[in-house]
Amino acid sequence: MKLTVPHIGHLDVFLDTLGKTIGPEFIAPPKTSPRTLSLGMKYAPPSTCLPFKFILGNFIEALEQGADTIAMVSDHGPCRVGMYDVVMQQILRDLGFHFTWISMDDTQIWRDYLVRFNRERRARGVSIWRTLRALRLGWKKLRFCEKVEFLAHRIRPLERKRGETTRVEAQCIKLIHGVNHPNQLREVWKECLRLFDRIEKDFTRKPLKVVITGEGYIVINPHANQEIERRLGEMGVEVTRTVWISHKIAHALHLDCFIPKSKAKAIKASKPYLKYNLGGECNSSIGYPILFKRAGFEGAIQLLPLGCMLEAVAKPILVRVSKEYDLPILTFSFDENLSETMVTTRLSAFIDLLQRRRERSYLKQEKK
Amino acid sequence: MKIRIGIPRTLLYYRYFTFWTTFFSSLDFEVVISRPTHRSLLEEGFKYVDGDNCIPIKMAFGHVLALQNQVDFLFVPRLLSLDPKSCFCPRTAGLPEMLKYSIPHLPPILDPYIDERHRSTNLLSSLTEIGQKLGKRSKEIKEAFQQAQKAFQVFWEKAKEGSLPPELFPTRSLPNSDKRIAVLGHPYCLYDPFLNFNLLRLLEDSGALVLTQEMVESKEIEVEIKKVGKDIYWTFGREILGAGLYYLYSNRVDGLIYITCFSCGVDSMIEPLLSHRAQRGEAVYFCLMIDEHTGVGGIRTRLEAFLETIERRKRFQKAKR
Numbered sequence: 095m096k097l098t099v100p101h102i103g104h105l106d107v108f109l110d111t112l113g114k115t116i117g118p119e120f121i122a123p124p125k126t127s128p129r130t131l132s133l134g135m136k137y138a139p140p141s142t143c144l145p146f147k148f149i150l151g152n153f154i155e156a157l158e159q160g161a162d163t164i165a166m167v168s169d170h171g172p173c174r175v176g177m178y179d180v181v182m183q184q185i186l187r188d189l190g191f192h193f194t195w196i197s198m199d200d201t202q203i204w205r206d207y208l209v210r211f212n213r214e215r216r217a218r219g220v221s222i223w224r225t226l227r228a229l230r231l232g233w234k235k236l237r238f239c240e241k242v243e244f245l246a247h248r249i250r251p252l253e254r255k256r257g258e259t260t261r262v263e264a265q266c267i268k269l270i271h272g273v274n275h276p277n278q279l280r281e282v283w284k285e286c287l288r289l290f291d292r293i294e295k296d297f298t299r300k301p302l303k304v305v306i307t308g309e310g311y312i313v314i315n316p317h318a319n320q321e322i323e324r325r326l327g328e329m330g331v332e333v334t335r336t337v338w339i340s341h342k343i344a345h346a347l348h349l350d351c352f353i354p355k356s357k358a359k360a361i362k363a364s365k366p367y368l369k370y371n372l373g374g375e376c377n378s379s380i381g382y383p384i385l386f387k388r389a390g391f392e393g394a395i396q397l398l399p400l401g402c403m404l405e406a407v408a409k410p411i412l413v414r415v416s417k418e419y420d421l422p423i424l425t426f427s428f429d430e431n432l433s434e435t436m437v438t439t440r441l442s443a444f445i446d447l448l449q450r451r452r453e454r455s456y457l458k459q460e461k462k
Numbered sequence: 463m464k465i466r467i468g469i470p471r472t473l474l475y476y477r478y479f480t481f482w483t484t485f486f487s488s489l490d491f492e493v494v495i496s497r498p499t500h501r502s503l504l505e506e507g508f509k510y511v512d513g514d515n516c517i518p519i520k521m522a523f524g525h526v527l528a529l530q531n532q533v534d535f536l537f538v539p540r541l542l543s544l545d546p547k548s549c550f551c552p553r554t555a556g557l558p559e560m561l562k563y564s565i566p567h568l569p570p571i572l573d574p575y576i577d578e579r580h581r582s583t584n585l586l587s588s589l590t591e592i593g594q595k596l597g598k599r600s601k602e603i604k605e606a607f608q609q610a611q612k613a614f615q616v617f618w619e620k621a622k623e624g625s626l627p628p629e630l631f632p633t634r635s636l637p638n639s640d641k642r643i644a645v646l647g648h649p650y651c652l653y654d655p656f657l658n659f660n661l662l663r664l665l666e667d668s669g670a671l672v673l674t675q676e677m678v679e680s681k682e683i684e685v686e687i688k689k690v691g692k693d694i695y696w697t698f699g700r701e702i703l704g705a706g707l708y709y710l711y712s713n714r715v716d717g718l719i720y721i722t723c724f725s726c727g728v729d730s731m732i733e734p735l736l737s738h739r740a741q742r743g744e745a746v747y748f749c750l751m752i753d754e755h756t757g758v759g760g761i762r763t764r765l766e767a768f769l770e771t772i773e774r775r776k777r778f779q780k781a782k783r
């Protein structure tokens with residue numbers, strides 16, 4: 095069994111660790127590239143959303159590399175991600191690939207998949223103790239990768255030499271990737287912090303603070319959102335991301351007690367605008383800008399794939415939120431005709447606006 | 463003077479209009495339904511809605527704008543689900559909010575939250591809440607509800623028999639044709655003559671018998687969905703795919719047309735499933751995608767080609783025999 099999953103955040107770090115220690119063997123799809131997208135575009139139905147095309151491309155490339163088992167989340171609506179498994183299986187089988195498909199349905203995850211996982215563990219003769227240790231190590235590595243990203247978001251606007259943070263970030267993630275034993279992890283984390291410390295920073299700068307919300311796949315994956323976080327950072331903006339893959343995994347396993355309560359708070363904050371829970375990230379992408387405005391953030395960016403069913407509801411509501419909370423909100427809807435220039439132009443206009451607003455508020459304070 | 467309640471003639475109106483109109487008129491309200499869609503109405507709606515939405519949602523904005531000054535209340539139900547298995551498209555569920563935050567100076571919106579998956583939000587209790595807000599007693603509301611249900615039953619049985627109600631499809635005669643064509647799609651794509659350029663009429667004029675997904679028994683739909691191997695969770699998606707496969711496998715039709723609109727999330731997942739199976743079936747299949755820029759010329763050409771293919775196939779089969 096050679097397992098593969100789509101590239102979503104640092105999910106591959108987690109599964110790679112499991113693959114190396116207790117199995118099953120894990121094959122990460124090649125890094126998402128223009129070829130991935132063009133493969134996805136070629137074989138996906140034209141009106142599906144962007145994540146479908148990326149994920150399909152990932153699967154095709156992974157199957158070419160020799161994977162034979164695909165694991166993919168499933169759902170019970172209303173978002174169309176729940177239907178991905180049927181449509182993708184059909185497309186991949188038409189292309190002549192042979193594989194086993196494991197569809198991870200979040201309502202049956204405890205009942206079906208943990209029992210299955212346990213059975214496979216026993217068949218492979220791995221002890222429970224080793225399994226738990228491997229799971230813990232994988233999870234920690236995933237969390238540390240996310241922490242590195244988080245740090246990079248903070249430090250990037252302060253760097254003196256452009257590109258330094260991005261380099262360090264890549265280096266750190268490579269270091270974390272190489273960890274094979276829990277004891278090593280602490281050393282590696284210290285090394286990462288040292289590397290980040292060594293970046294030359296200019297603390298006189300007061301970076302603008304912007305929060306990124308929206309559809310999960312697009313927010314998490316730099317390849318899908320035109321590396322919007324890096325771009326913003328290099329333009330001198332401190333970014334905070336609201337969706338993390340570790341939170342999503344914990345939520346799917348009904349282990350919400352292990353993750354911060356921010357999503358529940360965001361949903362609560364969105365209640366005055368959207369009384370009921372629609373599902374997906376619709377409610378939280380309305381709630382997060384409100385929460386972060388209260389925490390002193392100066393702008394928000396909503397990212398969505400074109401034709402997203404849930405975020406399209408959030409979009410007009412965010413216009414009202416923007417007015418009532420006096421918070422500029424920029425919306426990007428991504429499709430496969432991604433244009434770098436479009437993103438940079440709109441971002442720089444947005445940042446200009448934020449800067450102007452800040453200057454004006456300073457002037458007001460001085461007058462008083 | 464009676465309180466006027468406005469119902470936009472879009473989206474779920476095309477399925478549940480008998481229910482809604484009977485319910486409100488037996489509660490002694492005046493029901494105002496917006497005029498059938500026309501070009502300027504659509505363009506009016508575009509001013510307020512962003513491009514990420516599908517054309518039926520944009521049309522809903524136009525209809526609401528047209529009703530704006532004529533009514534005291536707008537009725538835009540927030541239908542999440544009507545049975546425990548399936549749910550509606552989230553855009554229809556979020557429509558009241560989209561309207562409220564996009565169009566200024568709207569009359570108050572009546573938006574009953576209907577989710578049959580939970581007992582506290584089922585159809586009757588949500589409608590009771592709305593009725594009580596308008597000053598009716600719960601006994602009256604229950605009576606109106608029962609009447610509405612009866613009216614809907616009658617409508618539904620008629621639809622099953624194959625006669626679409628004259629409100630949606632006027633002066634229709636069932637021709638005894640040997641050309642049988644199934645037309646599938648969301649009800650608002652099928653029955654809005656503006657949206658699909660009167661496709662059903664064009665088909666009937668060409669002498670074909672039009673069948674829709676309403677004419678398939680729900681039992682048959684369930685059987686077909688079981689064969690797909692995935693519990694399709696959208697109410698209309700389930701209906702369309704089940705009915706489409708039923709028509710396909712039972713060899714009851716010569717052609718299959720799927721009407722979908724651009725950026726419809728449900729159809730983007732259902733259509734590949736259906737078209738994949740239709741390729742191996744007997745029937746001729748074609749999918750018609752509609753957006754704001756679709757012209758009647760293109761549709762006519764494709765329709766002619768489609769009908770021609772059916773006829774040619776028939777001749778071919780006859781010659782074979």
